[in-house]
Amino acid sequence: MSIHFQAQMPSGWKATSAIRTMRFPGGEVSLVVPDALDEVPAYATVTGADPADLVALGMWADYAHGLGHRAVALLPYLPAARADRGVPFGAKVYAELINSFRLDQVIVFDPHSQVAPAMIDNVKVVGSAPYVRRATIGRVGGTHDFVGVVAPDAGAVRRAQAAATALHLPLYRAEKHRDFATGRLSGFSCEQLPAEGRLLVVDDICDGGGTFRGLAEATGLTRERLALFVSHGVFSGDAPALREHFAEIITTDSHPGASREGVATKVLSIRNILAPFVER
Numbered sequence: 004m005s006i007h008f009q010a011q012m013p014s015g016w017k018a019t020s021a022i023r024t025m026r027f028p029g030g031e032v033s034l035v036v037p038d039a040l041d042e043v044p045a046y047a048t049v050t051g052a053d054p055a056d057l058v059a060l061g062m063w064a065d066y067a068h069g070l071g072h073r074a075v076a077l078l079p080y081l082p083a084a085r086a087d088r089g090v091p092f093g094a095k096v097y098a099e100l101i102n103s104f105r106l107d108q109v110i111v112f113d114p115h116s117q118v119a120p121a122m123i124d125n126v127k128v129v130g131s132a133p134y135v136r137r138a139t140i141g142r143v144g145g146t147h148d149f150v151g152v153v154a155p156d157a158g159a160v161r162r163a164q165a166a167a168t169a170l171h172l173p174l175y176r177a178e179k180h181r182d183f184a185t186g187r188l189s190g191f192s193c194e195q196l197p198a199e200g201r202l203l204v205v206d207d208i209c210d211g212g213g214t215f216r217g218l219a220e221a222t223g224l225t226r227e228r229l230a231l232f233v234s235h236g237v238f239s240g241d242a243p244a245l246r247e248h249f250a251e252i253i254t255t256d257s258h259p260g261a262s263r264e265g266v267a268t269k270v271l272s273i274r275n276i277l278a279p280f281v282e283r
């Protein structure tokens with residue numbers, strides 16, 4: 004399972020909780036809470052979108068509330084955030100499930116659009132731009148060879164613009180066409196790019212990577228000139244082929260797919276990024 008419980012220890016430090024998840028023979032998810040536990044629940048982190056982890060989160064919230072404590076969740080990969088329209092309306096179904104846990108704070112990272120977080124109670128949205136900068140150029144004014152940020156499609160323009168502003172670089176826009184019903188991609192185009200220097204493509208999710216392979220082919224740039232930052236590395240299907248097009252691929256561990264062999268060149272700790280936003 005991809006759920007982690009953090010607790011406040013008697014020493015005052017936060018550390019991994021002694022609470023564990025378990026499954027009954029019938030399949031139900033629950034928690035094992037050691038006797039005489041002298042820790043206080045701090046926050047739970049669910050990475051990925053496994054419904055069993057969400058049920059475990061609900062169990063933990065019920066446990067924390069039962070003891071009179073706050074229940075705070077880091078939910079960096081907001082499940083079904085991409086299902087932000089149509090029927091079934093996935094973002095709404097997941098939001099209603101999450102809201103039923105009555106969490107006191109839900110911290111999400113770079114959600115696909117504003118639709119899904121708008122339906123989550125007590126939500127805190129953390130954007131990717133400062134972390135894109137830190138993971139790529141470091142300090143503004145330092146030496147680097149990036150000459151621009153690329154938004155791979157219309158939906159990425161807002162986050163890519165925020166990253167470009169943080170990096171003090173120009174933004175270049177690309178376009179892609181996807182059939183929402185089938186998920187199939189067809190056709191890419193991109194603004195004229197500089198003749199030299201590296202370009203950083205910034206987006207929220209890399210699933211099978213078709214968007215980024217298509218974009219790389221449309222630009223005609225060599226892999227040495229292309230880097231990719233995606234907040235959520237699902238890295239399904241042919242994602243390893245991205246390394247043929249991007250010399251550098253950076254993501255967070257917000258989804259278990261991020262650890263897939265042969266895709267990311269750098270994986271940031273999402274707990275390190277989001278823990279400072281936990282309200283006590």
Ligand SMILES: O=P(O)(O)OC[C@H]1O[C@H](OP(=O)(O)OP(=O)(O)O)[C@H](O)[C@@H]1O
Nearest residue numbers: 158181206207208209210211212213214
């Ligand atoms: O790795 P891939 O399989 O190519 O998927 C990744 C792309 O899919 C998502 O956008 P999506 O096309 O769902 O955006 P939309 O809301 O505009 O349909 C995401 O924002 C990426 O751009």
